[in-house]
Structure formats: structure tokens, C-alpha cells
Amino acid sequence: xxxxxxxxxxxxxxxxxxxxxxxxxxxxWVSICGVGIGVASLIVVLSVMGxxxxxxxxxxxxxxxxxxxxxxxxxxxxxxxDSPMSSFQKKLKGAESVEAFIRTDVVLKIENKLATAELFGxxxxxxxxxxxxxxxxxxxEISSIGKKHIAVLSSDSNRYPGIVxxxxxxxxxxxxxxxxxxxxxxxxxxxxxxSSSSTFQRHYIVTGVFSSNLFKYDQSWxxxxxxxxxxxxxDYDTYLDEEKFITGIATKxxxxxxxxxxxxxxxxxxxxxxxxxxxxxxxxxxxxxxxxSMSIVLALIxxxxxxxxxxxxxxxxxxxxxxxxxLRSLGMTEGNLLGxxxxxxxxxxxxxxxxxxxxxxxxxxxxxxxxxxxxxxxxYYLKKLPIKFLPFEYMVICAGALLMTLLAALFxxxxxxxxxxxxxxxxx
Amino acid sequence: MAVIKLxxxxxxxxLENQPVPVLDNVTMDIHQGEIMALVGxxxxxxxxxxxxxxxxxxxxxxxxxxxxxxISDLNDNQISKLRNQKVGFVFQTNxxxxxxTALENVMMPGxxxxxxxxxxxxxxxxxxxxxxxxxxxxxxxxEMSGGEQQRVAIARALLMGPSILLADExxxxxxxKTSSIVKDLLLQLCAAHKITMLLVTHDLELAQSLPKQVxxxxxxxxxx
Numbered sequence: 001x002x003x004x005x006x007x008x009x010x011x012x013x014x015x016x017x018x019x020x021x022x023x024x025x026x027x028x029w030v031s032i033c034g035v036g037i038g039v040a041s042l043i044v045v046l047s048v049m050g051x052x053x054x055x056x057x058x059x060x061x062x063x064x065x066x067x068x069x070x071x072x073x074x075x076x077x078x079x080x081x082d083s084p085m086s087s088f089q090k091k092l093k094g095a096e097s098v099e100a101f102i103r104t105d106v107v108l109k110i111e112n113k114l115a116t117a118e119l120f121g122x123x124x125x126x127x128x129x130x131x132x133x134x135x136x137x138x139x140x141e142i143s144s145i146g147k148k149h150i151a152v153l154s155s156d157s158n159r160y161p162g163i164v165x166x167x168x169x170x171x172x173x174x175x176x177x178x179x180x181x182x183x184x185x186x187x188x189x190x191x192x193x194x195s196s197s198s199t200f201q202r203h204y205i206v207t208g209v210f211s212s213n214l215f216k217y218d219q220s221w222x223x224x225x226x227x228x229x230x231x232x233x234x235d236y237d238t239y240l241d242e243e244k245f246i247t248g249i250a251t252k253x254x255x256x257x258x259x260x261x262x263x264x265x266x267x268x269x270x271x272x273x274x275x276x277x278x279x280x281x282x283x284x285x286x287x288x289x290x291x292x293s294m295s296i297v298l299a300l301i302x303x304x305x306x307x308x309x310x311x312x313x314x315x316x317x318x319x320x321x322x323x324x325x326x327l328r329s330l331g332m333t334e335g336n337l338l339g340x341x342x343x344x345x346x347x348x349x350x351x352x353x354x355x356x357x358x359x360x361x362x363x364x365x366x367x368x369x370x371x372x373x374x375x376x377x378x379x380y381y382l383k384k385l386p387i388k389f390l391p392f393e394y395m396v397i398c399a400g401a402l403l404m405t406l407l408a409a410l411f412x413x414x415x416x417x418x419x420x421x422x423x424x425x426x427x428x
Numbered sequence: 429m430a431v432i433k434l435x436x437x438x439x440x441x442x443l444e445n446q447p448v449p450v451l452d453n454v455t456m457d458i459h460q461g462e463i464m465a466l467v468g469x470x471x472x473x474x475x476x477x478x479x480x481x482x483x484x485x486x487x488x489x490x491x492x493x494x495x496x497x498x499i500s501d502l503n504d505n506q507i508s509k510l511r512n513q514k515v516g517f518v519f520q521t522n523x524x525x526x527x528x529t530a531l532e533n534v535m536m537p538g539x540x541x542x543x544x545x546x547x548x549x550x551x552x553x554x555x556x557x558x559x560x561x562x563x564x565x566x567x568x569x570x571e572m573s574g575g576e577q578q579r580v581a582i583a584r585a586l587l588m589g590p591s592i593l594l595a596d597e598x599x600x601x602x603x604x605k606t607s608s609i610v611k612d613l614l615l616q617l618c619a620a621h622k623i624t625m626l627l628v629t630h631d632l633e634l635a636q637s638l639p640k641q642v643x644x645x646x647x648x649x650x651x652x
Binding site: 001003004005006007010011014015322323326327328329330331332333334335336421422425428 | 479484485504505521537539542543545
């Protein structure tokens with residue numbers, strides 16, 4: 001049976017590639033090119049989308065913790081006295097870092113310039129690298145937020161706590177190392193320099209600048225110590241200092257894709273977990289949706305090519321009725337005849353697939369190695385078109401293309417095998 | 429024992445829901461080594477009878493035996509294998525597959541049967557030599573004359589060592605001289621291999637040159 005199959009394969013290939021049909025009909029070449037273009041397009045587009053996706057994911061993970069444990073009323077925060085740090089460290093055993101943070105919205109003011117900012121409060125003595133300001137300091141040190149400083153080039157000899165700003169935020173305010181600025185928040189407190197019935201203001205000295213190349217952080221983040229940041233929390237009261245209120249616990253693990261396992265360990269009344277996937281759900285869903293919809297659209301190219309193969313083969317079977325009958329008269333079974341034409345269709349599809357693979361991978365490699373496509377800077381956050389090689393996706397593309405050509409060949413092959421031999425011989 | 433045995437074989441075709449009779453109660457026995465001409469007017473049922481004997485068609489009623497095997501008991505796969513091994517065909521025209529060389533065309537029945545290529549090649553070369561076309565192995569049908577194509581077809585028909593050779597107007601498209609060459613080749617090879625041959629023709633001169641003739645008229649046989 002194997003030698004029978006081997007001979008059928010030989011017959012199928014030989015009948016397509018013999019000198020008489022070496023010029024292969026025009027429609028057959030159109031079908032081959034259709035499959036090739038479809039496969040190449042899928043490979044290039046999925047590789048570029050994979051590159052964007054991979055880059056975006058690394059950016060999504062960059063500069064922020066993998067998970068935050070916050071109160072159900074996020075702005076209110078929760079008390080470290082009621083929920084001690086040690087309990088979180090125990091539950092999140094295996095995590096690279098676990099630390100407290102405060103986050104609140106404030107306004108920064110210097111002279112007549114104002115800027116809104118997201119104010120972070122962290123422990124100045126910690127050694128972890130959870131946040132963008134930990135990883136990308138360009139001026140000063142993050143530990144400076146734990147000390148009090150005197151303003152540079154100022155007559156004010158008072159000491160104020162340190163503050164670190166994102167580079168774009170600092171540029172917007174026109175401040176640099178040693179400058180004094182004011183944080184304004186809409187509440188009142190005991191320890192104030194200027195107070196009004198509706199705002200709380202406090203002075204800080206700029207002691208550091210970070211630049212992560214992520215505009216979202218560089219233009220809006222400011223960092224002070226936990227104790228300083230607490231004073232800017234919504235509805236601040238000294239009670240919050242006594243109870244050591246924080247906004248949440250931030251954590252980082254070695255494999256961010258296993259974060260759901262850590263999230264499941266933290267089940268506490270009044271608290272909820274927010275992983276990096278939750279923060280970027282819309283991005284991730286949009287990316288996935290875009291990937292699937294692009295794949296479907298491009299797969300249609302291969303489907304159209306497959307229909308072309310089906311049409312071409314149907315014509316071939318019709319015009320070769322006599323030869324089909326001749327093969328049957330020589331003893332070829334219906335099954336072998338079906339196999340012969342299916343193999344011919346698969347062969348056409350396979351040639352197109354190989355051309356598509358070479359073309360697609362060649363383009364991807366060219367983009368990857370030579371970076372000849374530059375992206376407009378004002379529109380994209382990347383300078384060059386990113387490429388990610390996706391072996392699994394390529395295998396799925398190949399399998400899909402072959403399956404489509406197989407199905408396309410099935411109908412004309414079935415038609416050929418069921419032909420009446422005696423009638424067919426009249427067409428010799 | 430008869431190599432070919434037909435018992436009350438009838439064949440009708442359906443045309444606009446009306447049965448069109450082509451063969452009417454045909455009974456015949458053909459023994460091993462017999463060489464017979466089947467003659468009749470156009471439309472008398474010669475080709476239909478040939479196709480039924482060659483298992484290319486099933487009779488509407490009646491039984492067909494090839495080498496003692498009742499064809500109606502077999503499924504398509506079994507019939508195809510039987511045809512491959514026992515029956516050789518030579519048709520009037522376009523006997524050969526145009527994409528393949530003369531040698532590959534001769535090898536075709538063996539390839540269908542799954543025989544090893546090397547063995548097939550050897551036998552095919554010998555057969556081409558027997559029909560005096562050894563020098564045309566690599567030529568395609570379009571590069572050969574009509575007579576040469578028929579000789580290749582004869583070589584192919586003999587590849588599997590059949591017990592029956594069925595020829596449907598094998599000289600119909602050939603000139604007189606070439607027809608004679610083809611006819612003599614058929615007779616010579618069938619005699620040498622003890623093959624039973626049934627040759628359909630409307631050429632009475634050709635028919636009379638064969639040992640036995642059977643006339644078919646309006647779907648019924650008349651022995652001559």
C-alpha cells in the first residue's frame with residue numbers, strides 16, 4: 001500500500017512538472033502566487049504586530065509594579081497598623097519586592113507656573129526598583145526625598161523635604177536641582193505654610209529628576225517620602241499618620257505572566273488586587289482583537305487563492321475527462337484517483353506556501369537586520385518598525401494554508417473519482 | 429473454462445426517464461487464446477459490450493465472469509484491481525497520457541498497482557523493445573506518429589501480463605499500412621503470450637483477417 005501511495009505521489013508531481021505542463025497553466029501560477037502572497041502577508045503583519053505587542057508589553061511592565069493591593073475605596077487607602085506589612089510579605093513569598101506606597105493627585109506650583117501631577121510616596125530607605133523613578137534617575141538620588149534640604153540660590157534658609165520629578169514635568173515647570181516648589185492639595189492640615197479653607201500647600205526642594213522615556217510617567221510623576229505624601233492624601237488628618245495609612249502595597253515578581261497566581265493569594269476584606277493586566281486590559285484586549293481581525297482578513301487572501309486552485313482544478317478535471325477514464329481503465333481505483341488530484345492541489349498549495357514563507361521571512365529578516373523602515377516620531381513611540389519572530393504562528397499559518405488548499409482540491413478530486421469511466425472514454 | 433463468460437447480459441441507458449436498450453440478453457463464452465473480431469454497425473452496442481467485458485461498465489442484468497470471477501460480486505476497488513491485472517486495453521485514439529514519456533506510459537499500469545519502479549522500468553523497456561520502439565523511450569506522445577502511439581499502447585496493455593486484451597478500433601485512425609503493422613503486432617503478441625483478444629472494428633477486411641468473427645446487431649450477437 002505504501003508503494004502504491006508512493007507511486008501516486010510520483011504521478012501527481014510528475015504530471016504537474018513534466019515538460020508539457022512545466023509552463024503550468026496561467027491560472028495555476030495565479031493560484032500559487034495568491035497562496036504565496038497571502039502567506040507572506042500574514043507572516044510579515046503578524047511579526048510586526050508581534051513586535052509592537054512585545055514592545056508595548058515590555059513598556060507596560062516598565063516603570064510600574066506588576067501588582068498593586070489597594071483598598072476597595074482606593075482614595076481612602078488603608079492602615080498598615082490594621083494590615084501590617086509582614087502579612088503581605090508572608091502571603092507574597094517569592095516576590096522580588098513588596099513595599100508600601102501612597103498615590104494622590106496634586107498640583108505643583110512654582111512662581112506663576114502650575115502643573116497637575118500624580119504624587120507618589122515611597123519609603124526613601126528601600127532598595128527595590130519597582131517604579132520608573134527607581135530605575136531611571138538622571139539627576140540626584142531617590143533617597144534624597146527622606147531628608148530636608150535648603151533651596152539653592154534662594155534667600156529662604158528653611159529646610160524642606162526633597163521631591164523628585166519626571167524630566168518632562170520638571171521642564172514644564174522650569175525647575176531644576178535645588179529649586180523650591182509648592183504642592184497644593186484641596187484639604188486642610190495642621191502643618192501648613194499657607195492655609196486656606198480649601199487647599200493645603202507645602203514646600204519641597206527638587207532633589208532629583210528621572211527620565212524613563214515613557215512620556216506618561218515623565219510628564220506627570222512626582223515622588224516624595226511616605227510621610228510627606230500622606231499629608232496630601234484626600235481628607236488628611238493626623239489620624240492617618242498614627243494609623244500609617246497608605247494607598248496600597250506594590251509588588252514585583254520574576255515572571256510577570258504568573259502574576260495571577262500571586263493575586264489569588266491575597267484575599268482580604270476591604271482590599272482588592274490590581275495586576276498589570278487589569279491596568280492595561282483595554283490595551284491588551286485591543287491588541288489581541290487587532291491581531292485576530294488582521295489575521296482573519298489576511299487569511300482571506302489565502303482562501304481566495306484556495307478557491308482559485310479549486311476552480312483551476314475543476315477545469316482541469318473537466319477537460320481531462322478522457323485521461324481520467326483512461327487511468328481508470330488501467331485499474332486506478334476511485335480512492336487513488338481522489339488521492340492523485342488532492343495531492344496535485346496540495347502540491348500547488350505547498351509551492352505557494354514555500355514561496356510565501358521565503359518571501360515573508362525574508363522581508364521580516366530584512367526589516368529586523370537592516371532597520372530600513374523608520375517610523376514618524378510624532379506618531380509612534382518607536383523609531384524603527386519592530387519585528388518579533390513567531391515560530392508557532394508561522395506553523396499555524398502553514399497548517400492553515402495547507403488545510404485550505406486541501407479542502408479546495410477535495411471537490412474537484414471527488415468529482416474526478418466519481419466520473420463514469422465508460423462515458424469518459426468517449427472524450428479521449 | 430472460458431476466460432470470458434457472459435450470461436444473459438443486458439444493458440439499458442436512461443434517457444429522459446425512458447430506458448434505451450443497448451444490449452439484449454447477450455450470452456457468450458470466449459476461451460483462452462481465442463482471437464475474435466466483434467463487428468457491427470455504428471450504434472449496435474459493440475463498445476458497450478467491450479466495456480462490460482472490460483469491467484468499465486456494469487450490466488443492467490445478467491452476469492459477467494472474468495477468469496471464473498463473477499464481477500457482480502466485487503466492489504469498485506476489487507474490480508479495479510482485477511482490471512489492472514487481467515485486462516489490457518487499446519483504444520482507437522489518444523491512448524497515452526501526454527505529460528509522460530513512452531516508457532512512463534508503458535509503466536503506468538504497474539505504477540497504479542504499486543509495483544517497484546526499477547522492476548517496472550526493466551519490463552517496460554523490454555516491451556518497448558518488443559514493439560520496436562526501444563529508441564523512443566524518452567519521447568512524449570506528441571513526438572510520435574499515430575502508429576507509434578498505438579504500439580506504445582499495446583506494450584502498455586501487456587505490461588501486467590493480462591489474460592485478456594480488449595481493443596476498440598485500434599486501427600481506426602491509421603492508414604492501411606500502419607493498420608496492418610499494428611494488427612500483425614497484436615496477433616503476434618497475443619499468440620506469443622496466449623492472450624485472449626477481442627477486437628472491435630467496423631473494418632470488415634480487418635475482421636476477416638482474424639480467426640473468429642462475431643456480429644452484433646441491435647444489441648444481440650450473431651455468430652459468423
